[in-house]
Every structure is written in structure tokens, then in C-alpha cells.
Amino acid sequence: MPQPGAGIGSGRRPGPGRAVTARELLFWSAGPALLLVSVAVAITIGPADLAVGEVVAVVRDRLGGADAGLSRIREGIVWELRLPRSLLAAACGAGLGVSGVVLQSLLRNALADPYVLGISSGASTGAVLVVVLGLGAGSVGLSGGAFVGAVVAFGLVAMLGYAAGGSPDRLILAGVAGTQLFAALTSFVVLTSADPEKTRGVLFWLLGSLGGARWDDVVFVGAVVSLATALCWAGARVMDAFTFGEEAAASLGVAVVRSRLALLLLTAAMTAAVVAAAGAIGFVGLVLPHAARAVVGPGHRRLLPATALAGAVLLVWVDALARVVIAPQELPVGVVTALVGVPAFAVILWRRRRR
Template sequence: MTRPSSRSALVLGGATLVLLAALLAGTLVGPAGLTAGGVLLELIDRVPLVSVDSGLTLRQQVILWEIRIPRVVLGAIVGAMLAIAGATYQGVFRNPLADPYLLGVSSGAGLGATLAIVLGGAAAQAMVPPAAFAGGMIAVLATYALGRSVGGGRTEVVIILAGVAVAAFASAIQTFFMQRHDDTLRQVYSWMLGRLTTSGWAEVTRVLPYVFVSVAVIFLFRRMLDVMAVGDVEAATLGISPSRVRLVLISVATLGTAAVVSVSGLIGFVGIVIPHAVRMVIGPGHRLLLPVSLLVGAAFLVLADVVARTAMSPAELPIGVVTAAIGAPFFLFVLRRSRGQI
């Protein structure tokens, strides 16, 4: 009885240490002339009852506490949400290739962001996050409406096909507006490739409530995901309503995904790569898979952002390019390893 608990504690402890190391690396490394030693001393200086001189100017302190650290925290939140949403989708649909964008969230959010950029005028920048969030949620609602009209929305296949149709329709409208307003293409593509630029802590506080609710509900239902893995009929005989559980989990995972996408843009492969990598190490049980995916996903995106900030300094790579460069080869590896199982 103690060995599984000890193993779980060891795995969670290891994942937590990885995240803490990633957060420290993301804080210490970056442009703006902040030395790693000075940043480390500044962090120590904020510890209660400890006082040291970091040597940072007031301007550098503002850059650290109002730009770099909020960006690191936002990266951790976005990575955690995408990873746990990916693990949830893969469990709900019993499909190892499922990801957080499966039901048209990405296309709907992309359409909303595009409309805000091309039609928003001077207020475009402020309108992009709410427009992307609304677009992602509307796309998922449309997916469910279409799924119910076709097949009652009771099966994984019907929901996935409805998501494909909604995503294609949203992408077509987005392409139309992009062609009509080609002067905004650079802004649209910048958002679509993903970015973690912040204007302080506003983005963090905006998405945190949605992510907290989503993660809390997913954790409450984590044991039901293990039961649903054996099939809907078997789950129903154990007193679980598969359609109801599926609806709740997809809804909250999509809510959190739409929230983080609204401020980060489209960052691919996190929701596929991280759950797979974690599953290979610790196995398929969702009791451990979900929290470890959350921790590792947060660490992964923070480190990917470090690469995006420093690889071509002083220029900055879109973080979606970095995650794709890492995720695409891993995705091909997963496909090869899963031959005959998908």
C-alpha cells in the first residue's frame, strides 16, 4: 500500500522540482541587460527578513517585476492548461492524437482575433483577447449544436467530425477577412504563431480564474476518466453517465483553453506532446497523469519561451515556432510508436 503512494509522491516531487527550475531559469535569463546574478540577488532581497543589494537600477527592477516575471508566470499558466486539457481530451475521446484545439477552439479563437484586428481600429489590441475568447467558445457551442443535430452528440466520432466542420468554416471566414484586409496580415500571423508578451500582471489575472475552475473540475473527475477508458457501456454499468461526464470535461477543458489562447495566441503541440511524454514515463492512470502533465506542461512552455526570447536576441522568435520545432519530431515519433494502436 505504501509503495504506490511513495512512487506518486516521488514523481510529483520530481515534476515540481522541474517546474521550479524552469521558473528560475525563465526569471534569470533574458534581454534588457539584467544579469543573472543581479536578478538572483533581487529575488533574495524580496524574502522576508532578508536584505541584500541587488545592484539593479529602478528601471531594471520594474522590468523584472512588471514584465519578465509576469511573462514567466503567464507561460507557466498557459503551458499547464494546454497540457492538462490535452490529457483530458485524450482520455475523454480515448484518442492519443486528441489535443485542446480538437473542437474548433483554435479556429474560432483565430477568427475572433482576426475580426478584432481588422475591424477594431485603434482599439484592436485591447479587443483581441475578449474577441478570441468569445470566438473559441462560440465555435465549441456550434460544434455541440451540430453534433446533437446529427447524432445526438453522444459519441466521440460525431463530436470530432462536427469540430472538423466548424473549424473548416471558421478558417474559411478568417481567410476571407485576411485577404480583404491584407494590411493587417502581419498582426494576424503574429497572434496565430503565439506570443507571451504581457503588459504587467493584467493577462495573468484575466485568465487565472478560468484556469483555476477548469483544473479544479478536471481533478474532481479524474477517476471517472479511468473508468471511461474501458468503454461507455462498461462505465454505464458502474453507475457513470458517459455522456454527462464527457460534456462536463470537454466544457471545462475548452473553457480553460479558450481563456489562455485569448492572451497567448495559438501555441501548438503542447497538448499532444506533454501528456504523451508523461504517459510514457508513469503510465495511463489519470490520478497521476493529470497533475504531472500540468506541472511538466508549465515547465515546458516556460523553457520554450526562454528559447524564443534568447535564440535570436535582440529579436524574438514566436513561441509557437519553438514548440512546433520540438513537438513535430516528437509527434512523428509517437505516430511511429503507435502503429496499429490508433
């Protein structure tokens, strides 16, 4: 299997000196505007008949501008319900995309992402232990439980993978086993310890749900993802080196063990924050890095922000689709990402095989 990374089977120079192509220029100029438009339009989608102009008016009003001139109900729909939901979707999409880039680089495997490697399942188990059983609820909290679960899950998967030989393919197989183990533990805890109403709510949340988004969720996830992405971007050259293998990275002066541990902890933190706020959402971190790599190339200084931007736009629209596809009911976001992600990943694999 061709490995993702700088210069590996890509025919492009990984360094920052590579000329910007017309496609990249279009992406960087239109991408941020597309994200803003996507958030504004997504807010208008739903039972209440809203217009983009009303959304802009409410935001301007809340930021100290002119009065929006709308009823309190319509203002509440925009500011308290749909805007935080769309912003949280953007933050979660960006975090999952960046996590996928980091894992694919460190493990040199095109199939690596937080969901496949069991990190999301472990974070879900940690969060459910706090919610259902109340373990450490006072001192750890939901996000802390998710982070501990993510770290424990990846530690277990890493031990299994390296005990089986340490190859990237075997690590992926260990991740599949870890995913099933923690998914089973989560189901066992929920089904044996929660009442029927709580069981239904937790199971829906585990499939990925942004329906309960609040402004404090937006602030928390946005802060974690922004800080972790900035730190990962600062280590972009380290990830460029890792894509050629550990020995090559060490020969270039990279502290292999310390750098890998730091990047993996950043990935676990982003995954835990996303899971704590929105449940387990799969395939975003698997598919988006490949799509972004096709546009901006394999160099991580460009790949990381490009994937974050693409993930933010994607999940905003996925959440909007999940709200209306079977209205008045909602689909879990994770169901929609799987339905979209599996065919997209099949196309990516087919194209890579042809090359």
C-alpha cells in the same frame, strides 16, 4: 489505434492504490523544483545580462523583503517584462496540457487536443472579431469572444463528427475541417478589415506570442487554468470511466451527457483564456499527455497534475528559446512548439505502434 486511458493497452492499474514507482517519485520530487528553476533561469535569458541571484533579489524585494540594490531599469526588466512572461508561459502550458488530457479521455483518441479539434482556431476567430471588428468589445471582451468562438467551434466539429458516424477518427477528421474553416475565417477578417500594421501584429499573435504579457494576463489565465484543472481533477474518476467507453461509464453510474458537457466547457474555457492571452499554440496538448502518461501511468488523478507540470516547464523553455534563436527578432511560440512537437509526436506514434 490504441486508445489512451486507464488500463487500455498500458498494463498498469488505473486506480489510486497503484504503488508509486521510482520514476514517479523522482518526477514528483524534482518536478516542482525544476519549474521554479526554469522560470528563474528563463528570466535571465535575453539581451540584458541578468543573473539568477538578481532575479531572486528583485522578487524578494517586491514581496516585501530586503532591497534588491539594482537599478530601476534592471528591476523593471525582471518584474515588468520577463517574470510575467515566464509565469504566463507556465500557465498557458499547464492549461493546454490539461485540455489535451481531458479531450483524449472523453474522445478516446490519442490525437485529440484543442488545436487539432479546431477549438484553438475557433477561439482565435472569436478574439479577432472583437479586436478587429469590435464586435461586443464593450460587453464581451477579448476573453469572452475567444470563449464563444471556442464553444461554437467545438459544437460545429461535434455535429460534423457525429453526423459522419460519431467515431473518434471521424471526429478528428471533422476537427481538421473545422480548423481550416476557422483559420480561413480569421484570415479573411484580418486581411479585409485591418490596417497593415494591425494585420501584422494580429497574424504574429495568432501564431502564438507571449511578448505582450502583463500581470493581469498572468492573474486571469492562472486563475482560469487553476480552477479548471482543480475541477477536472475532481472528475478524474469520471475520466477514468470514460476511457473504457460511454456504456462502461454509464454502467458505473456516470451521468455521461452532463459530465462530458461540463468537462468540454472547462476545456473550452482554458483554451479560450490561453488564446486570448497568447494566441494559438499547437502540439502542447497533443504531445505532453503521452509523455506524462509514460511516467505516471494512465490514472487521471496523477496524470492531470503531471501533465500540467510538464506543460508549464516545457512552455517556459520554449518561450525562452523563441526569444533568442533568431535574436534580435523573436520567433512565434507556436512555431517553436510545432518544430519540437511534430518530431516528438512521431516518436510517440512509433513507440505505440511497436507495443
